[in-house]
Amino acid sequence: MNNHSNQAYDALALFSGGLDSILAIKLIQAQGLRVLGLHFISPFFGHPEKITLWEETYGLSILPVDVSREFISMFIDGPRYGLGKILNPCVDCKILMLTAAKKMLGQHQASFIISGEVLGQRPMSQRIDTLNIIRRDADVKNILVRSLSARHLPPTDPEKKGIILREKLGAISGRGRKDQIRLAKKFNIDPIPTPAGGCLLTEKESARRYIPLLEKKKDPQPDDFYLANTGRQLWNRNYWLCIGRNKEDNERLTSLATDKDYIINLKFFPGPLGLLRPIDDASLPEEILESACEVLSRFSPKARQSNRKVDLVVQKEDWEKEFLIWPGQQQSLQWQEPVWKKPSYPDKTEDSHTL
Ligand code: SF4
Incomplete structure (x- = not known):
């Protein structure tokens, strides 16, 4: 793993390791800009052991960022936008990651953030109103470029300033994967990673x-x-x-x-x-x-x-x-495996992510 902690980049990107997060970066790199992928880690998600492989395979720069403490405290306090199908607080999680990315911009002299969210890909967390809540609450309204769906969304500062060309960004929406596969071929992404996931909370x-x-x-x-x-x-x-x-x-x-x-x-x-x-x-x-x-x-x-x-x-x-x-002797005291039950948070969202 290279040391990217104090190097200069044009943009920081949320990087999960999934195809959408790779493509979101590739669309910006293709415009000649330097991008640092931030790979967030907690007990529930993150694969720091894969970073070197991702860097070598896909030609990316990736920095691990441990958000365990912030994530757990959000989780214990009760996520503001509720849980998905299982224990995944996706909307709050994305707000948390974008907030962390925003704090790191200055350290890397970067001016904007990239994410691989695709409009309409998930029933709840990638609906337009939820995408708007996420960028509003993370306070990244004008500097968050969702490069795969950018042409369906209002222009952001880097587009308005001509740092990136809007016409070269994506216009992908919906649940299909055809456009992503076509783009993966264009950027010679091989192998194509299996869908992002692996979040234990899902x-x-x-x-x-x-x-x-x-x-x-x-x-x-x-x-x-x-x-x-x-x-x-x-x-x-x-x-x-x-x-x-x-x-x-x-x-x-x-x-x-x-x-x-x-x-x-x-x-x-x-x-x-x-x-x-x-x-x-x-x-x-x-x-x-x-x-x-x-x-x-x-x-x-x-x-x-x-x-x-x-x-x-x-x-x-x-x-x-x-x-x-005596091994195997019947015990009067009961040791039990935990069984699944949903905690009593408000239940407002229903899916998992592509960052
Ligand atoms: S599925 Fe993704 S967005 Fe949702 S809580 Fe897990 S890491 Fe966060």
Whole structure:
């Protein structure tokens, strides 16, 4: 990844990695202007590991921008324009990203922002009235160029000033992809990326993992959401148990552990690692520790097949305790996987993005 943090550009672009965001930049680059793509990152979206590949494959300059804290605080406060089909606050998210991009203009001597939104592509968040709300609330009314649909939209400052030629911008609208594919061929975009997406807030399977956290923790932090993305998730009142499903999960759990967490390992058998986190400093009774050990031991086939009690070690900073447990024994205390249910935000939007 190149270091673009203090270099000069003519424009900054919201860059998701999807085809529309590539084309939106290409239309401006084709006019001889320098564009820096901003790739926003949070526990829910962003692939910083792909940046080098995107830069090399598509001839782009891309900077990762971590918006985790701003995003989570918007999310916890309740997004002003509600949620989409699942947990995705798309309108507020776009306002947040554009606001962040606007703040970065001066640092890069850039004068305008590009986004790959297409008029009418999504039923709600890319309707003309929503596009207008987004540019109004992000305070980018005259400097936001939606280059794929620009000729359907009022001229912006860079068009009026002749920095970019309006007639060379796109006039795409609607849900079809034909125009984008034609443009991709013109710009030799190969391979054509699969549709932008991958936002975990648009998928029930991942979004359900955040529900207990949103309900139980007063002030969840980015690392809490990264933890919710990792391994098997189980909750018992205010106790949160994450169990690795493979070596990668186990390593990730270890790296996310704080000094308030209890780490559980089987002593003599291969198996998952457990991370037990009491929420908001809840005290931890021994029966919870013991039941967490029992649950963890169920996920080690070798421990289960041993037909005897197995040793588990629980560690927290300098403290350590061992438990001798029958794996798979029925527990009186209930550990449950989170189930999907929509939180009670106002529900005004209904789709996901193309930035
Ligand atoms: S789908 Fe896209 S716009 Fe919507 S919340 Fe996720 S990243 Fe933001």
